[in-house]
Amino acid sequence: MAELWVANLGRVDYADAVSLQTELRAARQAGDIPDALLLLEHPPVYTKGRRTEKADLPMGDEWYRAQGIDVAETNRGGRVTYHGPGQLVGYPIMKITDVIEFVRTMERGVIAALADEGIDAGVRDGLTGVWVGERKIGSIGVHVSRGVTMHGFAINVDNDLQPFEWIVPCGIGGLRMTSVYVETKRTGEMRCFRKRAAYRFAQAFGLRQRIVSIDRLRGAPVPALESVPA
Amino acid sequence: MPQMGVSVAEGTVVEWKKRVGDWIEADETVVEISTDKVETEVPSPASGRVSEILVEVGSTVDVGVVLARIDTAAVPGEAHRDESAVGGRLSAGDEHPPPISPVVRRIAAEHHVDLDQVKGTGRRGRVTKKDVLAYLENGHEKPAEATLHIESPYREEQAQPTADSRQPTGTPLSPMRKQIAEHMRRSLQTAAHCTTIVEADMSRVEEARGRMSYLPFVARAAIAALREFPMLNATLEGDRLTVHEEVHLGIAVSLGEEGLIVPVVHNAHELSHEGLAARIKDLASRARSKELKPEEVQGGTFTITNPGAFGALLATPIINQPQVAILDLEAVVKRPVVVGGDSIAIRPMTYLCMSWDHRALDGALAAQFLTSVRRQIEEWNG
Numbered sequence: 203m204a205e206l207w208v209a210n211l212g213r214v215d216y217a218d219a220v221s222l223q224t225e226l227r228a229a230r231q232a233g234d235i236p237d238a239l240l241l242l243e244h245p246p247v248y249t250k251g252r253r254t255e256k257a258d259l260p261m262g263d264e265w266y267r268a269q270g271i272d273v274a275e276t277n278r279g280g281r282v283t284y285h286g287p288g289q290l291v292g293y294p295i296m297k298i299t300d301v302i303e304f305v306r307t308m309e310r311g312v313i314a315a316l317a318d319e320g321i322d323a324g325v326r327d328g329l330t331g332v333w334v335g336e337r338k339i340g341s342i343g344v345h346v347s348r349g350v351t352m353h354g355f356a357i358n359v360d361n362d363l364q365p366f367e368w369i370v371p372c373g374i375g376g377l378r379m380t381s382v383y384v385e386t387k388r389t390g391e392m393r394c395f396r397k398r399a400a401y402r403f404a405q406a407f408g409l410r411q412r413i414v415s416i417d418r419l420r421g422a423p424v425p426a427l428e429s430v431p432a
Numbered sequence: 433m434p435q436m437g438v439s440v441a442e443g444t445v446v447e448w449k450k451r452v453g454d455w456i457e458a459d460e461t462v463v464e465i466s467t468d469k470v471e472t473e474v475p476s477p478a479s480g481r482v483s484e485i486l487v488e489v490g491s492t493v494d495v496g497v498v499l500a501r502i503d504t505a506a507v508p509g510e511a512h513r514d515e516s517a518v519g520g521r522l523s524a525g526d527e528h529p530p531p532i533s534p535v536v537r538r539i540a541a542e543h544h545v546d547l548d549q550v551k552g553t554g555r556r557g558r559v560t561k562k563d564v565l566a567y568l569e570n571g572h573e574k575p576a577e578a579t580l581h582i583e584s585p586y587r588e589e590q591a592q593p594t595a596d597s598r599q600p601t602g603t604p605l606s607p608m609r610k611q612i613a614e615h616m617r618r619s620l621q622t623a624a625h626c627t628t629i630v631e632a633d634m635s636r637v638e639e640a641r642g643r644m645s646y647l648p649f650v651a652r653a654a655i656a657a658l659r660e661f662p663m664l665n666a667t668l669e670g671d672r673l674t675v676h677e678e679v680h681l682g683i684a685v686s687l688g689e690e691g692l693i694v695p696v697v698h699n700a701h702e703l704s705h706e707g708l709a710a711r712i713k714d715l716a717s718r719a720r721s722k723e724l725k726p727e728e729v730q731g732g733t734f735t736i737t738n739p740g741a742f743g744a745l746l747a748t749p750i751i752n753q754p755q756v757a758i759l760d761l762e763a764v765v766k767r768p769v770v771v772g773g774d775s776i777a778i779r780p781m782t783y784l785c786m787s788w789d790h791r792a793l794d795g796a797l798a799a800q801f802l803t804s805v806r807r808q809i810e811e812w813n814g
Contacts, residue, residue, distance in 0.1 A: 252446050252464075252471055260614040265607040279469040300437020301470040330469040336669055346436075346472040347461070364726040368611075375618050376669050376754045 204236065206296075206409035208400045209416045211242040213287065216249060216274045223352040226295045226419060230350045237296040238419055239354075239403060239411075241396055244285035246271040248369060251280040251343055258282040258370040271365055278353035280330070280343035281373035288361030288381075290396055292403065293354045301346055305330060308355055311406035312340045315399040316357075321385045331372070332357070337380035341372065357399065358382065359392050433487075433497045434474055436467065443467045444492040445499065450482045454534045455508050463499060474499075481506035532559055539564050608691040619753045623668075624790035627748040630802040634764050634780040636812035647683075647738050648709035650761050650784070653808035655679050655701050658734055661801045665733045667754040668792045682732035682752055683712050685719045686739070693719050694752055696732040736761060740782070749787045757788040757798070759805070 214222075219242060229235045248259065248271055258281055259266065263273045271284070285291060298304045309325050312332045316323040316339065323334050332340035340357040358381035366379045382391050404411035433443050443465040450456050450463075461473040462482070484501040487493055532540075532547060536559055540547050550567045552559040605613065637649045658665040658679050666675045681700035685693050695715035700708060718724050735752040740763040749760045764782040771777045784805060788798045 253466065257614065260610055261607045262610070277464075277471060279466055279471040298437075300439055301467055301472055302439040303437055305468065305470060306439070336672055336674065342469050344470040346470060348459075348473070348475065362726075367726070367730070375622065378669075 203408065203410045206404045206407065206411050207236055207238040207414045207419055208404070208411050209238065209240050209414055209419050210396065211240055211416060213245065214242045216244050216247045216272065216285065219244065219291075219293065220276065220352075222416075222420075223293050223295060227347065227350050227352050229421065230295050230297060231348045234421065235295075235419060237294070237407075237409060239400060240293040240295070240416075241400060242291050242293070243287050243289060243392075244291060246284070246286040246365065248273045248282055248284055248365070249276045249278075250274070250282050251276060251278050253279075253373075254281045255373065258373055260370070261368055266368065269365075269368070276343075276345075276353065278343035278345045280341070281371075282369050283341050283343070283356065283371055284365045284369065285356055286361045286365060288359055288383075288392065290357045290359050290392065290399055291354070292356075292399060294351055294403075296351050296407075297349050298346065298351055299349065301344070304351065305342055305344065307406050308342060308403070309340075311403035312355055312357060312399070314402040314406065315395065316340075316382070318398045318402070319382055319386060319388075319391065319395060321382065329374070334380050334385055337378045338371070339380050339382070339385070357395075358384075359395050360389055433465070433493050433495045433499060435495050436465070436472055440467055440495060442492055442494050443472075445487050445489050446471055447489060448485060448500075452482050452485055454482050455506075456480065456482055456502065462502075476502065478502055478504050479508075480504035533561070536561050536564050539568075543568055606690065608687075612691050615753065616750050619750050622753055623751050623756075625748070625751060625787050626790045626795065626798070627785055627787045628795060628798040628802055629746065629783050629785045630799070630806050632782055632784055632806040632809045633769065634782055634809065637809055638764075638780050640812055644705075644709055646740075646764060646782070647736070647761065648705045648712060649812065650738075650759075650805070650809065651681060651683070651697075651700070651708050651712070651736055652705040653805045653812075654734070654736060654759055655681065656808050657801050657804035659701060660804055661797060663793050663797060664757045664788070664801050666756045666792060667733060668756050668789060669754045673756075673792055676733040678733070680731050680733045681708075682735035682755070683715065684735060684737035684752075685716045687720060693724070693729060694732065694735055695719050695724055695728050696730065698731065735759070740764065746783055747785055749785070751787055751789055756792040757786055757801075760785040760787070 223240070226235065226238060230238065248266060259273070266273055309332055313323050316332065321334060323332050323339055326333050330342050331338055340355055342355050343353050344351050345353050358379060360381060360383035363379045363381060371377050371379065382395060383389060400411055436443070446464045446466045448463050449461050456462055456476045456479065458477065458479045459475045462476040463474045465472050465474055480502040482500060483503040487497065487499045539561065545564060545567060547559055550559050550563055553563055554560040634646065637646060641649060662675050665679055666673055678699055679701040681697045682694040683697065685695060687693060697708065697711045697715065703711065715728065732752065732755060734755055735758045737749050737758060738761045739747065740761050743763050745762055747760050747762060749758045751758050762783050762785065764780045766778050767781045768776050769779045769781060784802055786798060786802055
């Protein structure tokens with residue numbers, strides 16, 4: 203079984219996460235690393251997909267920044283969304299052959315992880331992402347270059363949902379969001395849920411997960427102990 | 433449109449990385465395609481010159497459709513074959529400008545240089561890379577335009593030229609007004625608005641209210657009617673209608689010139705009119721001092737607006753999305769009305785105006801609901 207290298211990065215600025223993904227994607231394209239999944243959280247930020255329209259962010263960038271939320275542009279698919287502390291973000295750097303099947307598999311992994319939390323989540327026809335009833339819990343946006351992905355998924359765990367109310371998330375008017383906390387009333391789930399998400403994600407893709415440090419993933423010299431075969 | 437996996441049937445062109453006439457190497461990205469939240473860079477299958485782009489940005493086409501043509505017989509650094517053929521036939525005195533290489537064109541675009549202003553030293557006055565670089569070194573770079581990275585797909589929107597070129601007057605809308613504007617416009621675009629009006633005799637409420645306002649009485653009556661007609665206590669999102677059992681009652685609160693906010697009395701059906709009065713007062717005062725918590729403006733299932741204090745008689749309110757109806761309470765005024773058969777009496781009367789979404793329900797139900805509200809008000813004995 204092929205490996206999926208999983209790295210937990212903690213809280214990372216959006217721009218830093220993009221440059222890290224770009225670097226790892228080049229390594230994946232060159233065949234220097236296996237498929238990888240970065241798990242992290244972002245400080246509050248709105249990210250605009252390529253097809254975001256002005257009306258999706260009705261208050262104007264200045265107002266959002268006054269609320270302490272940065273506004274960043276990205277090359278991923280989809281329209282505007284929000285990231286912030288308490289939301290689990292997963293960035294797969296994976297070699298794929300079928301873009302739609304990739305998204306569908308990612309959705310299945312997220313749904314399985316939510317089921318572990320006792321949440322009955324699913325997909326909705328024509329609306330990419332993961333939903334609990336009419337409310338959206340997980341968003342997806344991907345960019346593929348030379349067959350390797352970047353960007354990925356974001357699942358609301360116990361983040362503040364208010365910032366979603368100030369925009370038109372995904373360009374869908376009247377869209378309401380939910381989170382693991384809203385659905386289960388349990389707090390402090392992030393550590394646990396992060397592990398479940400990585401496990402279920404790897405399982406959905408038929409890969410064996412292996413937790414690695416980010417230095418290892420970037421090919422930095424690893425301490426001697428780690429390089430000794432077990 | 434390349435086959436990007438067996439489950440992909442179509443794609444949308446998001447951005448062309450090359451223009452007609454540009455040179456492209458094999459495997460260099462030529463176009464970006466979007467398929468359901470995934471943007472994919474498509475590499476060029478061969479080296480050559482882009483001779484034709486057949487599918488415009490924004491168009492969605494099936495897998496297999498030709499997106500562009502690349503002339504693989506072209507030579508890098510030289511003009512397009514057709515262009516040079518034309519050039520060869522030109523006489524010395526011809527006005528037709530010599531072709532410009534993609535490199536020069538890119539440098540010019542990057543630095544906003546008008547190539548007509550650059551003196552060419554190449555064959556037939558052709559502007560070479562050296563010429564444009566020398567032009568830039570002499571400080572001709574035009575800094576005025578917003579400096580966006582050349583690869584950025586985002587371009588500042590050009591301001592629409594107005595009928596006259598005067599400076600725009602007025603002040604920009606406040607963030608709150610912008611948000612209200614957006615919500616109202618979106619509601620009108622979304623819902624099939626229709627307004628139904630009934631007249632209610634407020635005599636019994638007038639007797640009961642003492643120093644209280646009319647609003648909690650009308651709210652209580654509306655809640656009772658919502659329990660009777662739950663189709664009005666509903667939210668419609670896309671084509672999904674959710675009928676709610678609990679009544680979470682939104683009350684529009686004016687913040688004066690600043691705007692309007694709609695705090696929500698959650699589980700309003702559990703409250704008496706006194707309880708409602710206390711909750712509404714509390715929410716309104718905290719709305720005005722901006723102390724509302726986020727959850728206190730969310731989750732409403734029905735809204736009441738009450739601008740009647742200013743003397744207006746009728747209004748057609750805009751529905752608070754994704755709810756399906758909004759009840760408007762206007763001024764209570766004394767009017768002569770026919771009572772008890774053929775007598776005329778002076779009574780405090782009001783109009784109850786309700787806008788409702790014709791996508792979710794029909795006029796008969798709206799009228800039945802309003803009649804029920806009127807009955808609760810006219811027979812008030814709480």
